[in-house]
Amino acid sequence: MEAYWPLWVALMIGERNINLLTLSLFVLIPAWAYLADEPFTITLMTRAVIFALAAVGLNLILGIGGFVSFGHAAFFGLGGYVMGILAWHAQGYSPLLEWPFVIEGTKSMPVIWLVSIMVSAIFALIIGAVSLKTSGVYFIMITLAFAQMMYYFSISWSAYGGEDGMSIYVRNNFPGLNTLDPIQFYSLCFVLLLISLWFVSRLIKSPFGLALNAARQSPQRVQAVGLDLHKLQLFAFVVSGAITGLAGALFADLNRFVSPNMFGWQLSGEFIVFIIIGGVGRLFGPVIGALLFVGLEHFLGELSDFWHIYLGIILLLIVLFSKSGVIGLIAKKEVHSD
Amino acid sequence: MTDAVLATQNITKSFGSLIACDDVSIEVKPEEIHAIIGPNGAGKSTLISQICGTQKPDNGCVKLLGQDITFKSAKDRALSGIGRTFQISQLAMEDTVLQNVMIGSLGKTGNPWKFIKPVLKINELREEAEFALERVGLTNDLHSKAGILSHGQKRQLEVAIALTLKPKIFIMDEPMAGLGIEGSKELMLLLDNLRYEAPILLVEHDMDAVFSLANIISVLDYGRVIASDSVEGIKKNPIVQRAYLGEET
Numbered sequence: 141m142e143a144y145w146p147l148w149v150a151l152m153i154g155e156r157n158i159n160l161l162t163l164s165l166f167v168l169i170p171a172w173a174y175l176a177d178e179p180f181t182i183t184l185m186t187r188a189v190i191f192a193l194a195a196v197g198l199n200l201i202l203g204i205g206g207f208v209s210f211g212h213a214a215f216f217g218l219g220g221y222v223m224g225i226l227a228w229h230a231q232g233y234s235p236l237l238e239w240p241f242v243i244e245g246t247k248s249m250p251v252i253w254l255v256s257i258m259v260s261a262i263f264a265l266i267i268g269a270v271s272l273k274t275s276g277v278y279f280i281m282i283t284l285a286f287a288q289m290m291y292y293f294s295i296s297w298s299a300y301g302g303e304d305g306m307s308i309y310v311r312n313n314f315p316g317l318n319t320l321d322p323i324q325f326y327s328l329c330f331v332l333l334l335i336s337l338w339f340v341s342r343l344i345k346s347p348f349g350l351a352l353n354a355a356r357q358s359p360q361r362v363q364a365v366g367l368d369l370h371k372l373q374l375f376a377f378v379v380s381g382a383i384t385g386l387a388g389a390l391f392a393d394l395n396r397f398v399s400p401n402m403f404g405w406q407l408s409g410e411f412i413v414f415i416i417i418g419g420v421g422r423l424f425g426p427v428i429g430a431l432l433f434v435g436l437e438h439f440l441g442e443l444s445d446f447w448h449i450y451l452g453i454i455l456l457l458i459v460l461f462s463k464s465g466v467i468g469l470i471a472k473k474e475v476h477s478d
Numbered sequence: 479m480t481d482a483v484l485a486t487q488n489i490t491k492s493f494g495s496l497i498a499c500d501d502v503s504i505e506v507k508p509e510e511i512h513a514i515i516g517p518n519g520a521g522k523s524t525l526i527s528q529i530c531g532t533q534k535p536d537n538g539c540v541k542l543l544g545q546d547i548t549f550k551s552a553k554d555r556a557l558s559g560i561g562r563t564f565q566i567s568q569l570a571m572e573d574t575v576l577q578n579v580m581i582g583s584l585g586k587t588g589n590p591w592k593f594i595k596p597v598l599k600i601n602e603l604r605e606e607a608e609f610a611l612e613r614v615g616l617t618n619d620l621h622s623k624a625g626i627l628s629h630g631q632k633r634q635l636e637v638a639i640a641l642t643l644k645p646k647i648f649i650m651d652e653p654m655a656g657l658g659i660e661g662s663k664e665l666m667l668l669l670d671n672l673r674y675e676a677p678i679l680l681v682e683h684d685m686d687a688v689f690s691l692a693n694i695i696s697v698l699d700y701g702r703v704i705a706s707d708s709v710e711g712i713k714k715n716p717i718v719q720r721a722y723l724g725e726e727t
Contacts, residue, residue: 342594342596343594345597346593346595346596347584348591348593349597350581350584351581351585353573354570354573357572357573358568358569360564361568361581362581363553364530365584365639365643366554366556366585366643367581367584367585369553
């Protein structure tokens, strides 16, 4: 493409600058919306941030690990239900567990986040231990099957709303903040996204990241140097699930509503789409993808009820013309940094 | 018998009716280069796979320093001291040359369970990797991607990774292929000295290299060892001449 389109090349910028540009959008748009008193835009951006966080998690196992998980909504839903169950007990003043010891519900975000991360991690450990024994299409199908199992379980779990889900009347608390104020809740989510991006960026360059990266490209090599392929991938899957689980807790808090749809395969698919739009395996791929997706969903949705068709065409064009999403289209060939 | 670093005892492997490895017993002793030669399809690669653990023999056993490793995984064999190079380069093509070698040092001496510190900043791993690259003569492009290297350079990279493992024995599957005259000479010099660090089981098509390096040559044909002798012995062996080197010699 470079050879035929000099103007395009002139417009290309380094991946680092694309990342900074993306981050500045996540600061400037909400700042503008705040000043212009457009709370809906802030909510839209919060949605983008939370989806980005979920996909950052997925990108770890999909982009770096090389396993296409079509069941990450399982963790998203788990995070959501952890929030829902804890908050539901707290607002109803009924203990979560009475025997052998009393566990009360809670409306505290830090506690909910921690529990979401832990529960998702435990489930990821179990799901990963089974499904990472396979690869390719089988892996896709097994992860999908796990997520669907949890979807149908949540539908039949009448204690927590069953098919109708659960409404949480007031958003949960974070010490020192008024989380009902859209811009404050947005900032909270954005900071969590930044922390996870920082963590993943370090992880990719760490010894673990090097090994995981090599395991995708040449499993035989990794075994021949005495590294445990399965353990590396399982750990990546657990971290991946935990991050997506945290995103699920935030998403439930954004909507103050949890339902079985959070386990739905459509969501799993959307997470994959974010990554493909932005750039598979790129640090900011899922972030750019989620922002574009939420933006397109909003603007195309205003134009037509059949906005999915246009989204599909755009997705098709991106996949056809770039090997690694939007970032691949506009990023200069990376110069190796050391 | 006991002083062999690596020994295969009567290993047999068949795929359906095809016997790829038929009652093969070979030994590699300290400070020795043991070359395996044979026509295509003679079972050389199957033998290597069974030694390195990517395939299990139907019968017989593989011993490393007297210890039975027949049922160990490829990963555990690598940790026990088998350092292999692959016939078809197995490299992380999107990673740099340096990163590829560091994967080797990571497996043996490093700890992959570190998540924050950049691997390139871990000096002992990096120095080890750079030293290995220097030894194979691949120093000019540390930071280019492995995927853009020439075929010969990929072979050198394979050897460099094996060096970082500091193995008890090297298993090298056609390390010379595609190296060119100059590259082959350099690598031969390296292997010639390397045998004093750890013996080498060498599968190679380059006969000049085999004849000048090997202490022992075993000839495989249809999965069987038809001869195992010194270079002079093999050159004179009538069975080998008929099966492999050509009738007219």
